[in-house]
């Protein structure tokens with residue numbers, strides 16, 4: 043059997059626990075053409091397969107303790123928490139333990155500033171807290187000690203850091219930039235660094251304390267029962283699994299985007315700056331040309347995204363979308379033979395990921411010992427296409443057990459993420475309502491618009507959040523008069539519910555919160571009909587930021603031809619493009635053929651073919667959309683990173699698919715209408731399947747599901763012998779070392795040092811010595827890219843540093859990725875070879891000594907001091923010393 047894959051509120055019920063358990067105008071197009079000329083090619087990663095076995099695993103499983111300062115105080119040495127580096131500035135009671143890891147203790151405050159404590163709901167409120175001192179308890183911690191001394195000894199030191207910070211144009215947080223005192227600036231920059239000791243992503247102390255007391259059994263770092271694992275030791279027999287092809291009977295509960303929990307994010311503090319009069323025209327005129335200078339530059343790197351898809355698609359004489367060579371776009375037939383069960387990593391000693399086939403295919407039957415471990419938690423909103431995909435790929439559905447590995451569910455409040463264990467994966471990050479709620483989206487957007495101008499942030503129609511901004515809205519309304527139209531929306535709804543197009547003041551609802559947005563009254567029309575685009579965006583990590591754009595999507599048409607006169611405004615079939623609205627229209631026309639430009643729903647790829655035939659620079663348009671996507675994600679990044687650090691234990695846990703709704707105005711200028719954090723995956727037609735089938739399988743492959751680490755070394759060895767995954771695969775199960783956030787003293791000091799450098803400096807230095815921690819991040823990134831299928835990476839790219847200005851804080855791993863892309867972005871294989879040379883000697887498995895090595899993990903060789911001298915790092919696989927693996 044070949045198993046090697048090809049790439050391709052308060053007390054609240056936790057939905058993830060078992061039931062009952064608590065827990066552009068003309069000139070725009072010109073600019074776009076210029077942009078196209080600047081485009082450079084971007085090499086795609088190539089696969090690298092390895093061929094060497096290693097049988098060094100043994101024993102049972104182990105769990106790491108949850109993250110958090112207080113937890114560390116309470117846990118015994120040896121848990122992951124014990125080794126966590128905690129931001130020195132987030133609280134006054136965070137302690138580390140001695141050892142080779144960094145010890146960080148915050149003594150009484152030397153510098154005080156408004157800091158934040160965590161409420162029980164995971165949100166922030168102001169408090170004054172120690173924020174500027176760190177201390178070491180251990181003589182070994184030379185670097186952090188001196189770092190500590192340098193910042194805590196006197197104000198001058200703080201000033202120095204602040205100066206260094208500004209000299210290097212590092213980004214300060216919103217609050218920080220408002221601070222005029224040098225002292226506070228200095229402290230702030232230190233905080234930036236310390237928060238971005240990114241291994242040091244630990245929840246704030248107070249949150250951790252709550253967490254420790256709330257954790258359900260089995261989640262606090264104690265060992266789960268080994269009974270289950272011992273009971274499965276013997277059996278490796280293959281049990282037949284049938285392909286589930288019953289998609290015809292698709293009865294998804296949801297037929298459109300899911301509503302947000304209406305309370306999600308509502309209790310957040312308001313961080314919006316309301317625009318002054320001068321700014322009220324920002325983004326309000328759909329005839330306005332808004333061109334981003336950053337866009338112009340950065341689309342150079344995004345061009346590869348565009349050219350891969352948009353520019354190559356044409357329509358043939360029959361009106362079908364075709365590839366460049368004339369072949370039909372949607373003519374692939376599902377595989378009739380089972381596909382491999384695993385995707386093997388590009389790198390040695392990295393466990394394989396489960397291969398997800400499409401909903402209408404199947405993978406090889408897994409050995410029963412593995413089958414029993416693959417559990418998918420069913421939720422009320424799990425889309426049928428997800429169910430089919432995961433069951434055909436080896437998972438069993440479950441509602442009962444807490445030991446699930448994957449789930450696809452609703453968004454949860456941030457604190458509930460603390461219940462997710464290290465071997466579990468779910469489709470959300472905490473805090474994404476920051477872009478998923480219409481009111482929050484606008485508030486975050488306007489913050490950046492105020493700072494950077496409408497040239498950069500002019501792609502959301504002017505919006506007011508009522509009743510708070512009623513006065514400003516009245517002023518804008520009166521200025522425009524009744525000629526201008528507005529669209530009124532509930533702040534956290536979906537599917538067109540509660541939406542109204544208006545032009546009279548009397549139509550403004552006086553009760554309840556609503557957003558009122560400038561109506562794009564001159565949309566680009568096809569066959570006289572309005573449409574919008576559903577763009578799928580996958581974020582696999584917020585720190586470092588990794589954003590992928592799916593190359594296909596949906597075009598949703600209104601079912602009645604568009605008219606501009608005000609008498610038509612009540613016609614939802616004319617002015618709204620939601621499928622949920624229009625499917626009930628007598629004039630809604632189904633389109634069964636994904637390649638055809640016909641009916642009320644098209645694919646994005648078919649749209650590109652159509653627009654190209656109209657003379658549109660589709661590649662440039664796609665780049666504009668990619669730019670809009672990045673800036674939108676960036677607008678919520680800071681809060682999401684913070685919540686993730688506080689509430690999520692493992693880097694393995696989160697990923698999120700976003701549905702961006704974009705409308706084109708008559709000049710083909712893209713406008714963002716909203717972002718859905720639970721985009722509909724309902725598939726009612728072959729066209730839907732053509733888009734969402736690959737979307738889901740590609741997504742699940744990219745985020746890499748591993749077999750839970752519940753198999754002994756002996757079991758893994760036996761299975762690997764049978765599965766024949768290649769010599770470089772030495773372990774079969776999730777390896778928690780790959781996802782640890784622990785840093786050694788040396789790694790921490792590197793973070794501090796690099797965070798203080800200018801771009802030209804860090805480009806020259808950050809990759810000189812790749813630390814084990816660096817390596818783990820780079821491996822994950824390259825593997826992800828290699829399995830990206832129909833997704834294109836739009837961040838990081840060689841130009842993504844241009845977006846750093848919009849981020850509230852400079853973060854180490856974004857810097858690392860920037861340098862990586864800068865050096866290897868056009869010669870990926872070289873970079874992959876360099877990483878593989880290090881993986882071959884298990885450099886990535888070198889973790890801080892106090893990391894509690896699960897018994898199922900392959901023991902790494904004795905630590906070579908690789909990071910002390912660049913020359914000691916292997917540069918190519920050919921140079922590698924004898925090791926348990928080799929590259930193919």
Ligand code: ADP
Nearest residue numbers: 503535536537538539560561562618619620716
């Ligand atoms: P929902 O989350 O309920 O789908 P949207 O903001 O996506 O809310 O709006 C629903 C539909 O209304 C969109 O698909 C689009 O057709 C139309 N629409 C929304 N905002 C605007 C706007 N500013 N200008 C023109 N049409 C809009």
